[in-house]
Amino acid sequence: MNTSEMNDAQVAGLASAIIATAEAMGQEMNPGTAAIMAEDLCAYQVPVVRAALKACRLEVKGRLSMADILQRVQSSDGRPGKDEAWAIAMTTNDEFETVVLTDEIQLALAAAKPVLDAGDKVGARMAFISAYERLIAQARDDAKPVNWHVSVGFDANRRTAAITKAVQMQRIPQERGRLYLADLSVAPVTDDGRALAGLITGDVVRPTPAVREKLQAVKASMLEMRAATAERKDEMRIEAANELADRRALLLKQVEDLESGRASHG
Incomplete structure (x- = not known):
C-alpha cells in the first residue's frame, strides 16, 4: 500500500461505483463481490479508479472483471510503454x-x-x-x-x-x-561570475582581486588550448573520454542503488 490508500468511506463508495458500473454493462453484481474488488483497489487513488471504471463502461464488451479495471488503473500510472x-x-x-x-x-x-x-x-x-x-x-x-x-x-x-x-x-x-x-x-549571479562570463561574451565587469588571478589562469589555459600541439589535443581527448567514463560509472552506481533498494523491500 502507499500514501494514496483509501479510507473506509471511500472504499464503500467505490464498491457502490463498481456495482453501478456492472449494472450499466448489463450485469448484476453481489455487494460482497464489489466490496472485495474495492478492497483490492484501495491502494490506488480514487480519481484513477473511477476513471478506470468509466473506461470499462465505454470499452469493455461483456462482463466487468477485476482484470479489466486493473489494466486501466495501472496503465494510467505514467510509465511509458x-x-x-x-x-x-x-x-x-x-x-x-x-x-x-x-x-x-x-x-x-x-x-x-x-x-x-x-x-x-x-x-x-x-x-x-x-x-x-x-x-x-x-x-x-x-x-x-x-x-x-x-x-x-x-x-x-x-x-x-x-x-x-x-x-x-x-x-x-x-x-x-x-x-x-x-x-x-x-547564468552567473555575481560580479565575479559575470567577469568570468565576460571572457566569452566580451562584456567588461571588473572582478574582485581574489578572482583576477583566476581570470588570468583561465585566459592562459584558453591560449594553451588554441596553441595546443597534436599530442596535447590527443591528451585533451583522453581527458574528455575519462569524463565520459566517470559519468557511465555514476549511472551504473545509480543502477546498483536501485537494485539494492528493491532487494531490501523484497
Missing part, C-alpha cells in the same frame, strides 16, 4: 544528452547492456523489453508510483530543454523542475 521506454533508453548513448527516465528503464537498460555492448541491437531490445515488462509488472503489483529522475548530460542547453519538457509532460513536478534548473543553471 515498452517502445517509448526503449527509445528513451537509447538516448542515454549520447553523453551530451540529458535524459529523464524511470527506475524501470534504467534497470532494464542495465540488464540489456551486455548484449548491446556486443553489437546486437535487436537482441538488446528484446532483452530490454523482457526486463522492462517484468519490472513494471512487479512495480504495479506493489502499487509503487512511477519515479522519474534526471541523468545529466554535458550539453547545458539540452539539459534545460529536457527538464522543461519533462515538467510539461508532468513527469517531474514543477517545483522539482525549478530546483533542477537552478542547480544546472550556467
Whole structure:
C-alpha cells in the first residue's frame, strides 16, 4: 500500500461505483463481490479508479472483471510503454544528452547492456523489453508510483530543454523542475561570475582581486588550448573520454542503488 490508500468511506463508495458500473454493462453484481474488488483497489487513488471504471463502461464488451479495471488503473500510472521506454533508453548513448527516465528503464537498460555492448541491437531490445515488462509488472503489483529522475548530460542547453519538457509532460513536478534548473543553471549571479562570463561574451565587469588571478589562469589555459600541439589535443581527448567514463560509472552506481533498494523491500 502507499500514501494514496483509501479510507473506509471511500472504499464503500467505490464498491457502490463498481456495482453501478456492472449494472450499466448489463450485469448484476453481489455487494460482497464489489466490496472485495474495492478492497483490492484501495491502494490506488480514487480519481484513477473511477476513471478506470468509466473506461470499462465505454470499452469493455461483456462482463466487468477485476482484470479489466486493473489494466486501466495501472496503465494510467505514467510509465511509458515498452517502445517509448526503449527509445528513451537509447538516448542515454549520447553523453551530451540529458535524459529523464524511470527506475524501470534504467534497470532494464542495465540488464540489456551486455548484449548491446556486443553489437546486437535487436537482441538488446528484446532483452530490454523482457526486463522492462517484468519490472513494471512487479512495480504495479506493489502499487509503487512511477519515479522519474534526471541523468545529466554535458550539453547545458539540452539539459534545460529536457527538464522543461519533462515538467510539461508532468513527469517531474514543477517545483522539482525549478530546483533542477537552478542547480544546472550556467547564468552567473555575481560580479565575479559575470567577469568570468565576460571572457566569452566580451562584456567588461571588473572582478574582485581574489578572482583576477583566476581570470588570468583561465585566459592562459584558453591560449594553451588554441596553441595546443597534436599530442596535447590527443591528451585533451583522453581527458574528455575519462569524463565520459566517470559519468557511465555514476549511472551504473545509480543502477546498483536501485537494485539494492528493491532487494531490501523484497
